[in-house]
Amino acid sequence: MQKTPTDILESSFQRATDHSIDTCVSELPDECIQELKIIVEHAERQKGVLGVTLTSIVYKIYAPSQDIRKHQDGMENGYAGRSFDTNYVTPFLRRRFPHFAMAESAWLTRSLEQPHPYNLDYPGKIRSKPLKSAFLNTLDRIQTNNQLAPKMLDVLIALMIESVSKDSVLLSTVEISHELTIVKIIDAITQHIYYDYGKGVVGTARIPVLAIYAVYNLLMPEVKRYAGKLLAPLESHTSPDFRSKSLGDIEIKNEDGSCFEAIEIKHKKPITTGMVDAAYRKIKDSHIERYYILTTNEPNFNDYESVKRKIEGYKKIHRCEIIVNGIVPSLKYYMRLISHPQNFIEEYTKWLEFEFNRASGIKREHLRVWQEIRQNIE
Numbered sequence: 001m002q003k004t005p006t007d008i009l010e011s012s013f014q015r016a017t018d019h020s021i022d023t024c025v026s027e028l029p030d031e032c033i034q035e036l037k038i039i040v041e042h043a044e045r046q047k048g049v050l051g052v053t054l055t056s057i058v059y060k061i062y063a064p065s066q067d068i069r070k071h072q073d074g075m076e077n078g079y080a081g082r083s084f085d086t087n088y089v090t091p092f093l094r095r096r097f098p099h100f101a102m103a104e105s106a107w108l109t110r111s112l113e114q115p116h117p118y119n120l121d122y123p124g125k126i127r128s129k130p131l132k133s134a135f136l137n138t139l140d141r142i143q144t145n146n147q148l149a150p151k152m153l154d155v156l157i158a159l160m161i162e163s164v165s166k167d168s169v170l171l172s173t174v175e176i177s178h179e180l181t182i183v184k185i186i187d188a189i190t191q192h193i194y195y196d197y198g199k200g201v202v203g204t205a206r207i208p209v210l211a212i213y214a215v216y217n218l219l220m221p222e223v224k225r226y227a228g229k230l231l232a233p234l235e236s237h238t239s240p241d242f243r244s245k246s247l248g249d250i251e252i253k254n255e256d257g258s259c260f261e262a263i264e265i266k267h268k269k270p271i272t273t274g275m276v277d278a279a280y281r282k283i284k285d286s287h288i289e290r291y292y293i294l295t296t297n298e299p300n301f302n303d304y305e306s307v308k309r310k311i312e313g314y315k316k317i318h319r320c321e322i323i324v325n326g327i328v329p330s331l332k333y334y335m336r337l338i339s340h341p342q343n344f345i346e347e348y349t350k351w352l353e354f355e356f357n358r359a360s361g362i363k364r365e366h367l368r369v370w371q372e373i374r375q376n377i378e
Helices: 003-020 021-026 030-041 047-061 081-096 127-143 148-171 182-194 206-219 273-283 303-314 327-337 342-357 364-375
Strands: 252-253 257-264 290-295 321-326
Touching: 003 047, 003 081, 003 148, 021 148, 030 047, 030 148, 047 081, 047 127, 047 148, 047 273, 081 273, 081 364, 182 252, 182 327, 182 342, 182 364, 206 252, 206 257, 206 303, 252 290, 257 273, 273 290, 273 303, 290 327, 303 321, 321 327, 342 364
Parallel strands: 257 290, 290 321
Antiparallel strands: 252 257
């Protein structure tokens, strides 16, 4: 009886789990291993390449006669790689390696969805030349010798397991003193928000969202205003339409599910009258009571008086109070309302890890820097 694609993936995962990485790689030529390592090393920024590679290998095991370079069913003798990925590979990644999973399918990556076979001269513009070479060479090797596919699948998954195990070190436990002052807590989170992560590290705009979300988790049980209110789950930063139904990045809900309060967070953008206009368009048909626009930008405003006049104008026609401020001043205020502000460090760390694991903006470098800040916080 033929194995299902899910069986193929889970069996390989079990073998990779049961054996050491050295055992897994021992049966493959060194050049194959090095190219798979390149694919995994680039996976944080190029998850699509990892997803397509994994899909192609599994399909070659599932249907050995298929030329897996012909990844679209519109090609002569091609197959539907995207559908196969959506049905089997991406669900496997979400289950076993959520940090490596795409929101829907690896084939939604523009550089990989072009209607050309993945031959060695494939024209898709994969940003890293070594990664593109490793990807196309890997598929060429499998197509030339399909007996390599099961071994390469085991090695690829073993390398993914090894990569994930290294991530756990980035958030190892750090003992935080109960005497830690609000000043030091604010200094720590400020360092993390404004750290220069370099051009290659995306997702930094998610950091202030998590900082405010963490503080609300601590604040709401203690402040009477929020009695009976619910903090809505964080929407995924990578979800294609994650903003379509939300009034802000963070929402506090009434018991009936309507929005009580919303927070919109801007990163490195001064608050403008245009942002206030956009906020009003969102809230005009709702019964929301407060709408915050918070920014990491310094200064917070280009023209505070114009922003203030705009807010005052909308207050005359809608009950909602629009409040504008900087992220750091807001955090300072919230910290003073919390009985044990020291708990913020652990709460914030928890949400960083959550976002990293579901690949929603937070990268390894963000975790590495925060771990360093935590270790030096006192």
